[in-house]
Amino acid sequence: MKLTKTLMTLGLASAMMMPFSACQKTQRENPLLQESTLPFGAPDFTKIQTEDYLPAFEFAIQQTRDNIQAIVDNTDSATFENTILAYEESGRLLDRVSRVFFALTEADKTPEIGEIEKKVQPMLTDLQNEIAFNKPLFERIKKVHDNEYSHDNSYLGLTGEDRKLTDEIYKDFVRQGALLPEDKMARMKEINLRISDLQQQWGDLLQAAVNDAVVWVDKKEDLAGLSEADIAQCAKDAETRGGKAPYAIVIVNTTQQAILTNLDNRDLRKKVYEASIHRADGTNKHNTYAIVSEMAKLRAEKAEIMGYPNYAAYSLDNTMAKTPENVYAFLKNLIAQYTPKADAETKEIEEYARKTAGADFNLEPYDRFYYSAKMKKELLNISEDEVKPYFNVDSVLINGVFYAANRVYGLTFKERTDIPLYHPDMKAFEVIDKDGKSKALFYTDYFRRPTKRGGAWMDGFQKQSRQWNQLPIIFNVCNSAKAPEGQPSLLTWDEVTTMFHEFGHALHGILSDCQYNKLSGTSVARDFVEMPSQFNESFASIPEIFDNYARHYETGEQMPANLKERMLSSINFQSAYALGENLAATCLDLAWHMLPSKDVPSAEEAAQFETEALRQIGLLNNQIPPRYRTSYFNHVWGGGYAAGYYSYLWTEVLAVNIADVFAQRGALDPKTGQDMRDKILSRGNTGDLMKMFSDFTGMEQPDASSLLKARGL
Template sequence: MKRASTLLMLTILFTACNDSKNKDKGTKSDSAENPLLVESTLPYFAPDFTKIKNTHFKPALLQGIEEQKEALEKIVNNPEAATFENTILALEKSDVTLDRVRNVFYSLTGAHTNDTLQAVQEEMAPKFSELRDAIYLNEKLFQRVKALHDSKQSLDLDAESLKLLEMYFEDFEIAGANLPADKKETLKSYNSRLATLTTTFNKTLLEANNGGAVVFTEKSDLAGLSEAELKSLETKDGEGWKIPLQNTTQQPMLQTMENRESREKLFSAAWKRADGTAHDTKDIIIEIAELRAKKGALLGFANYAEWSLQNTMAKKPEKVFELFNGLVPAATAKAKEEAGEIQEMVKEKGGDFTLEAWDWNHYAEMVRIAKYDLDENQIKPYFELKTVLEKGVFYAAEKLYGLTFKARTDIPTYHEDVMVYELYEENGETLGLFYADFFSRPSKRGGAWMSNFVTQSKLYNKKPVIYNVCNYPKPAEGEPALLTYDEVSTMFHEFGHALHGFFADQKYPSLSGTSVPRDFVEFPSQFNENWALYPEILKNYALHYQTGEQIPQGLIDKIKKSGTFNQGYSLTENLAASNLDMQWHTISAGTSVEDANTFEKEALNKTKLDVVKAVPPRYRSTYFSHIFGSGYAAGYYSYLWTEMLHHDAYDWFENNGGLTRENGQRFREMVLSRGNTLPLEKMYQDWRGSDPKIAPMLKARGVQ
């Protein structure tokens, strides 16, 4: 049974199945006509989107659930004593159909959803919750697993099989397998309700994002935007310009919008999108947080975070707060210094107002230009999307790992914007398929992510089929897709996740690739960002979209010199969001949150992250999809935790020859290819030669 990484979940994937024997119309009898119920005949078993229809998903998911239930019954009722093969391996194989269907289903509900898929998602959420409970709260099944775990030293298992056994045992214990029967029933009710609430949150937030888009009818209101940007924002009736909302608090257009009232209008729409609107999420997130606290208490923990962190590198909330405490003073001090500089720029430009959040990026860009003579509009012409991908992201993978890439226009996709590439090893052996879906659209949730259509597994002789999803503004037809440097970094980041999945070399899918704790899974992706500015890589992809001219060294120097610019703001907004997450998930059972906005305000004040008024959290609670709509509850800190790892790792590369095939191969073999087969602290220490240090991170941020 595949154990997917929590980061890469598009929603709660590990919940499931109705114990009812009632069967919805259209399960096994439809197998021959349902393309989701048979292995695809495309290369690498990639999903055939020319055959898949919305109506196929519900019956396929229901049949996947029934097949897994039948497999579980066989395991539990096996009269023979438990063995690795008849219990652990059988459990690992039990969801082969469900996993295949669910991989495709959640790719679409995240990247290209519709009313039909949303309805199925809402209906299936409690069924998935029940299935997970039917597995991990099954006393007979747990006793078989426990018997094997108790005698594991005498089983003569290879290292990966032993790790699989240990993983399942730990998962059963964490899920509540040791609870008495009455408490298991209570836990099942909590899990089912949480699954429904999470799905409702995601649906409501998508509607809030789409409904919050801001329409301007006067061109003067959008002074500062380029003609190409204006063209891409034109409404269908040609009567105005519509700016869609990104999932974050700050919106990209705020940087160039000259009209202060327009900036405030856009910022306010983003800030209030799910607060007091027709798509309000406040009651939903309160119920989620309070129910999670009850779940933590039921399982014997002081709060949800304490329960959730058991299988992570941090282990306990205290360790997370220790990380925060080491960063907050330096971050806020730097943010105050930056705010002072920006306020001076406001004054210099004739402004007679106090700096607000909607002013920050606009005037910060002026400060950057003044300090570093670097204008974002100077560099965007050198960052054309496809060139960045093929001559930057792919080129770095070639230099480090020997990979080559071939465009595959014969592989069907779920949307016309999606590109597909086949990956090859240095010796010419095929590695897998990569799907790239970069442009935003109303049917796509906010953010950026990676996941699998097919997971690498020697057990099934399968190579990975992986996709990256981003939300870059789509240019008007005929115009180039020019990226900001942040968007370039995001592309490198998400492909770092993809590499982690492509280099997987495991027998069991549950241990493969990115199936690691969330405070490690972001390490390979953040580490891969470092190559975006590496001289050899940058010069290869930073080519002017019109002339092909290589980016001038002068601009490269300016980009590097400005690398620590605005890092006080960046770190503080991240810490604010991370702390909000931990505050929501360290409330105790019985805590009653009267108002989400009051809770948020008090949480930021408590952690001294509201000292710079113009620096809001990267995500406000009402649209914090990582923690209320995905698998990052009590886990958003992991971006900072793994940032410490990735800067420390890059420090090793810099001191050992930099970008070389030898270094890349060593990193691949000792880290990227190991999946979840080793304790992660040991994996890192074996590669690095020491524990990670925070100093390289603070140096890179320029906050110390």
């Protein structure tokens, strides 16, 4: 998942709409500076032009500055209303403009949008620094916060979300360095500006690297093993990427490439795999290691200024896990149990391959998916091509993702063709609750294109807030292949579960029922936010849900019972790989962020550091490389998961525990669904996250023992 690109790490999210005459003309002319007249306040992409963004940012940033200054200039004693609530209100317009713009930088980044982003990011970082280190502002916030505590550290006046909002805003300022002396504040400002610049460079460089990593194929016979639909997709991809050859194999964001599953040509498999792993490591014209090294050093320095030994300790202090030691204890337990299973799995595949490839055949990582699929076909009589005709993207969405949400949470979905979209591939749906009232607006954007970064994520043009009488406007973005005109867009099982996963995040935003924007929806710790999405994946394989969406794209017939049984029983076939690639990526993330600044390797040393880090933790395995290698690990260097990628495994434990509760009570039981809504999905960050988990499950602590079992290990 990709959460909203953080513009205001302090949580600035709104602006008092304070029109003054000098700006009224600008507001009337620029649609980004006007309240939308569309349903839900949806952005009007029929009116918004590229040239609107920069002046909208300039105006909204100045308005935010004015609003912050008004708080500082207030001569009345600091109160919740005139300080905390005023701060919550101070950047509303900027939040609205930012959410629209940064949706495009991620999903439809034209060169023009990219140029504007380069100008906007420093402006936003400057504003963030101004606010983070505004002493008079922090003194007022601190006064409200401190006045609410008695001598025994209990709260006096504020209750509920008012108390939580005060706490979160105060802690945000402290974590940004509001208590630092002047010289260290000045250095933190410099670090923040440079990290912002580096992340901008990273995003541009990685997207260019992925686009240039395309593998061109001259002859159709070289694509032997692929289905006709996949070959047609390669032809379409070649056309959309310049037509340098009749066919193109596009590199996706992860290390392994699903297309290797069926590609008979071993030399081409190797070429595709190497294009993936070397996309940005300097073996071609793209090299991200200099960015990685500098960013890691700056993050480490930032943590040291804040009094932490490394960035991981600083980052994890604000999570469920709390410390790197707790995360490593969790990971090392998994690694110990996983390793023998992974070794046995690799041996089985290699022995199988030698039956046809020869006794001296050595299995390579680009062979693994290919021979594993053949082994799966022989042992379980199942292949991806056999089931893909039953996974039409539209049926998965309407008859699977939406159907599950209706059965469990009582939601219905009505397509809105009157809502403007930023790209023709998108769709918009009104979400209607079981009482018949509108609950949210939900967009889908599922197909890959050169202007979209890799991966899949959830975000929103607008968060839920009772304070602002605001319903959520949420979107999901994926990178599935769009079939040529007239052909169905069919998904792999992994892409099916990805759709369910991202919609789990969407539900966290859609079902939010919080007073304040800052606390609503997915505004929770990184190692909790992935839980609703991981849990929502479980609905994909529940028989009633599966039967409803797994229908042949031509006949509409359900997947035959025999094929369904074989398919579902194969889900965890040789599943050590998926766990291993995740563990390796997780440990790379932590290895980089456990370093003190003086020990961060240079760009030239980065590749060797990666190798040694994996060796030391016991995960250096040629057969199971990290899901993301350092040079293209966008979660960590371009997103918000620095020292946090472990959260996928951590929250998978929570998700499995919650799925067990649903299984015990009835997997599609509406009462259990309402309980999940009331105790977790609606509550955002308004309470203690572990208590939310415990209130729903009845468990004092998560039970990690069920994770390997759930993965078939």
